[in-house]
Amino acid sequence: MLSCPIPDNLPAAVELAHGGGGLLTSQLIHQVFDHYFHNDILATYHDGAILPAMGERIAMSTDTFVVTPLFFPGGNIGDLAINGTVNDILCCGATPRYLSAAFVIEEGMKIDDLCKIAAAMAAAAKEAEVEIVTGDTKVVERGRCDGVYINTTGIGIVPPNLWLDPSSLKPGDAIILTGPIGNHGMAIMTQREGLKMTSEIKSDSASLGDIVHALLRVVDLRVLRDPTRGGLAATLNELAEASGVNITIEETAIPLREDVRTACDLLGLDPLHVANEGIMVAVVPADQAATALEAVKRSAHGAEAAIIGTVEAPDPQGAKVWLRLPYGNRRRVEQMRGEQLPRIC
């Protein structure tokens, strides 16, 4: 974490007046956000950013982050907000380039905390090779927000001739998972519940350009998805439904850390439904599965990747997802109706 000195002429906490569009707003923007996000495009004093041409097709994605607590083992809302949108752009097969960042800040938020968050955003943006080019700052009264909510919206360049499509899954395709499940959700939940583990569970929050670019170089991907809210179960159900296929995954093949499994058991949660922020599901044709897995495993964030299952022909009862248990029997993996873990991202 970078050091976050509070500039001399800023108060220790955000006041409503910082959201009024006057001198205090300028001060907050210049001394905190411009300081951390500085780049040539952001520096122009327009209401918006002017960006260069971006190839034949552009990917665009948006997410507002409302995670609580704002700081958790492995990250904070700032890097989460960058990594989340970067990964959504990557899931379009695109190279992320530019991000906007819009803050809704609760009156009384500590400027020092805001600096820590902005510093984490800057570091995550640098790591992901994206620039924060335009922004917005609003302040609302105490009790009308929860510290800070951050929207990031990103755009990126889609390579020519690439068409990732959630409805393109075919029986025989392999399901690759690039890392262990449940780390982000359980980092948040153990923190919220005050659960003491022998080892601290850390969020997996990370941008996954390394994995995605490695995959795009060597295989013909059907689709990429990051299993965030709703976990692996939601992602696989959405893909099965979009393609009208069945998916069977093997319980023993799914990477899952022992401490995460224990924490899930203690809190009565199914790790298949827990949110992740640093892994991807990649679906590839069967004959490219080994090549794809090797490419992922060689990537910085993919060392624990595994082939976890297979796409199958639909059965007469409609598209669904099955989990094969260690002794050969299987159970259906449903999408949750509502939330298991509110405000996880």
Add this chain to the structure above:
Amino acid sequence: MLSCPIPDNLPAAVELAHGGGGLLTSQLIHQVFDHYFHNDILATYHDGAILPAMGERIAMSTDTFVVTPLFFPGGNIGDLAINGTVNDILCCGATPRYLSAAFVIEEGMKIDDLCKIAAAMAAAAKEAEVEIVTGDTKVVERGRCDGVYINTTGIGIVPPNLWLDPSSLKPGDAIILTGPIGNHGMAIMTQREGLKMTSEIKSDSASLGDIVHALLRVVDLRVLRDPTRGGLAATLNELAEASGVNITIEETAIPLREDVRTACDLLGLDPLHVANEGIMVAVVPADQAATALEAVKRSAHGAEAAIIGTVEAPDPQGAKVWLRLPYGNRRRVEQMRGEQLPRIC
């Protein structure tokens, strides 16, 4: 306003579970947002949207809307969220094309209100000829939001060879204002304060593509700005500072409705500092002022436009803005320190 029937299988109010990323989230998104925003790009079930190429340069702008009350005379947070971002893109000289829309919804928000807001967004998007191509929905607990906050982020195409620049103002340039000041802010404030006026003050919330495109066809614009938070005073001060010039405006030349003036007097507000959501400041070279004014006045939203002042050489005490009063003396127009009107947009 379109009619907003609540789909049969939706509850009357938003529950926390609608933000969990499961079936209820899908239901809310499909039955409310997809219903109103439907277009070919949004319909693909990606985490992001894939957009076609967009010319040599792209403009990008973001804004989160936290206005209270959510519904006010002349509009609601929905059309405001579209028009505000569309106008910011227009201020870059660009043609707005695609918008993202991200919602943070407070548990307990009426689905019917959400439908009204989504319908207003769809109508405003249609009017502005933009498409809402990707989105996000989060739900937070009661008391962690105020109904709904909406982020919109937009991208648009910048015409070749156009360079609007807030630092390009030159002594002699004319300042054109495209309509009366204070309408949005005072529509909100009279509503909040329960002030009964003989005529209801309506927000000027509107997208201003008609005016901007008319201007770009006939004159060489120095810069365009929409005077929202902080009002005309903030916008002119920012321009004077960016260009290192003085600006003098004539009080008698500034369009201001009588009821807005009265409401400002009653609440002790200076209309120069009150937010607007449907007017623009255009700065043009002196010899093109008449042509520019005529073009604006012929536009649907520009009938009340006026030349309100002139750019002047800087004086030794630094860049500043002056208001010439009816009897010839003048007073300095300062940028507000903080907010006069919190949560106005």
